[in-house]
Amino acid sequence: MKYAFIFFSLLYAGFPAFSSEFNPEPAVKDGIPAGSEFYLVTSTDRDFMGKLENVSDIAYDQGRTRLIRLKIPYEDLSPELKAGLKRTERGEAHNYRVSLKTGELPKPEVQRLVSGVSAESIMKYAGKLVYAGKRSSSQLDVKKGSGNKLAMDAVEEAFKSLGYAVEKNCYRDRKCDKECNISGLKSSGSPEAGIILIIAHLDSVGHENAGADDNASGVGGLLEMARVLAGFKSDHELLFVASNGEETGIAGGYAYVKKLKASGTLGRVKYVINMDMIGWNKDGIVELETDKEFLEHADWVGVQAYLYTKLKPYVASPAWGSDHVPFLEEGIPTYLSIEHWETHSPCYHQTCDQMEGLAWDYAAEIVKLNLAVIAGKTKLEI
Known part of the structure; x- marks a missing residue:
């Protein structure tokens, strides 16, 4: 593998802590x-x-x-x-490993939070999507009860079982079923509270019982985050969105931004976390992709990876190709968490993108990272 940035590996008091310095001229x-x-x-x-x-x-x-x-x-x-x-x-253009400094230690309450993550639970959530059938949004034109529709139903049922307020954002009429985003909301109790939005796309390119890494793994992570946080109160609203149509021009992500604008709530969205392809691990690297305006925020996210996970965080920019893009275009601090692209799944967009061979322990580490980020941005109470 080749990298443009030199990095170091030091420990402070048994835990690594890292700076937000990067090479501004790649x-x-x-x-x-x-x-x-x-x-x-x-x-x-x-x-x-x-x-x-x-x-x-x-x-x-x-x-x-x-x-x-x-x-x-x-x-x-x-x-x-x-x-x-x-x-x-x-x-x-940047792609670098977060560099080191001393001084920050993990917080016990965040350690307890992330310890609740289950790799087996992520796998089970993901499996319900994979075995729904062909999940491309175009299948909604083919037949009633397509794999895409069954995936939407599975996500809706999961949110309801966890006690979240469920909403369908249907943005396109298809021949057989509507194309919708499915969201689950944990309210803070205040209509003025800020929103932390977590998103992952439920559609695939459409192979039968495939699309495990891309992106049943991300939705599995989304639902696992919702499960772990279900018993907590927060001073922010936590909004989980299983988007549709990502493989066809990020359709669901853009539709959801349009919905938030129309309802006047987009300005309340303080942070967005996107999970896409979190199940294939060869080297423990997670890429945190954003735009240049939010490199410092992504570096802070990288610090959380060192404090609370086994991951090796790299920050990448500019952003492209997934549901983080529409929110970045609105100026909202947003990042994509994704497996290392230089060693990403060899079955990307192929029929062999199956449940077998995926690294669910690695996916669990990415879920832990994103939970730690939420814990660092909001006040959580049991």
């Missing part, structure tokens, strides 16, 4: 002319990547963060290639 490969325009690659399609290779040079390639420089004018690109590129400044 390394760009030699031979790239000064003044070049850079584009972030926002597609993983193999055919797309093959076509892009013929008209570009790679300028920066770490984890999920790949910048290219075009060999031909942007205007000469096909619409397909244009759709998978985002104009990006050189200084916006």
